């Protein structure tokens with residue numbers, strides 16, 4: 001039997017409706033904040049991710065799905081490397097949305113210099129070659145937002161508030177959510193901070209795992225969230241970003257917290273929150289659901305240097321993304337369903353001699369916007385009624401020879417079993433409001 005790739009899922013039925021519901025909530029909420037939807041390509045040049053996310057991150061080093069056309073693949077395999085390929089021939093499936101959005105902003109020049117910030121949201125599949133487990137997939141879905149062109153700390157607070165509102169609209173109560181925040185500093189203060197963390201790791205080399213020793217050279221801050229408990233314990237004594245911020249970053253962070261306090265948003269300061277992508281500067285945040293066992297359901301932060309890394313003018317940015325599959329699981333653990341029921345429908349049943357009439361009545365109902373089901377298998381009237389029940393029809397329209405001759409249909413309410421005769425040309429007007437109820 002053909003099988004899907006491990007760590008991927010089929011979205012259909014209620015699960016698909018849950019994803020669509022999440023997109024509807026996003027469109028509605030983000031629309032009210034003035035965001036436009038964007039969709040960037042699922043494949044980008046590798047450099048877009050390497051420059052943006054960072055060469056030393058796990059996402060770039062270990063998790064990106066590389067893409068080669070059938071024409072290039074044999075050559076790459078034979079040479080054992082893609083080094084000879086032109087940059088535009090080196091492609092990868094997007095592991096996240098931010099780098100692609102910023103690349104699009106640079107390439108299409110859609111952030112006006114000195115103008116109002118550009119606000120976009122997306123809902124798309126992302127691809128990461130991680131070891132699949134609960135809440136960790138190789139193809140998963142994110143809803144995210146990006147705001148390009150403003151560095152005001154009020155915006156950081158507003159973006160975080162919008163994230164929490166999004167979670168609430170999906171069904172979480174505020175108490176179920178734990179919001180953690182931190183400041184990562186910027187180009188002025190981070191290099192020195194990284195150096196001091198590197199030195200700390202080297203000073204404790206005999207207590208740290210191999211991975212952390214490697215991290216000391218390539219990405220020392222990642223040692224704060226090493227999977228090894230002992231490393232994390234050692235790191236509790238390491239220098240913290242918040243104690244090493246330059247004056248501007250410290251002031252920015254203090255203002256973000258003041259705005260959150262003013263808005264009554266509960267948060268926990270987590271000085272070890274470093275995030276897995278290199279482009280972050282200043283504010284970073286993550287949201288977990290205690291006891292859900294799925295990891296963070298969303299996270300994001302400010303990335304004031306990313307536009308330049310993608311070849312654009314210096315332009316500040318901030319955003320976040322949430323994971324659909326993790327949210328679905330976390331809500332389920334709380335006994336809340338993200339699934340919406342299927343749209344109510346009408347079933348048009350008939351005696352076998354009236355098949356042609358069903359065809360035209362169904363067309364007429366659909367043209368009026370009524371979701372309509374019918375039988376294509378020549379079932380008996382009785383089994384058509386059963387089928388109507390099974391598909392959850394709210395109303396069954398029955399066409400027999402007598403009805404059709406009289407220009408009417410029998411309309412049966414599936415819940416109350418009440419039946420009335422309705423002229424065929426008034427059918428749509430009769431059923432539409434009854435379905436909407």
Ligand code: HAM
Nearest residue numbers: 096098136137140296297298299300301319320321323
């Ligand atoms: P991220 O923290 O890597 O951030 O991913 C955001 C969310 O996507 C996570 O909190 C999680 O819910 C979900 N997620 C990540 N990896 C997986 C996976 N393998 N399986 C299932 N769900 C997953 C970003 O991607 C940034 N681009 C967010 C951002 C936008 N920062 C600024 N703007």
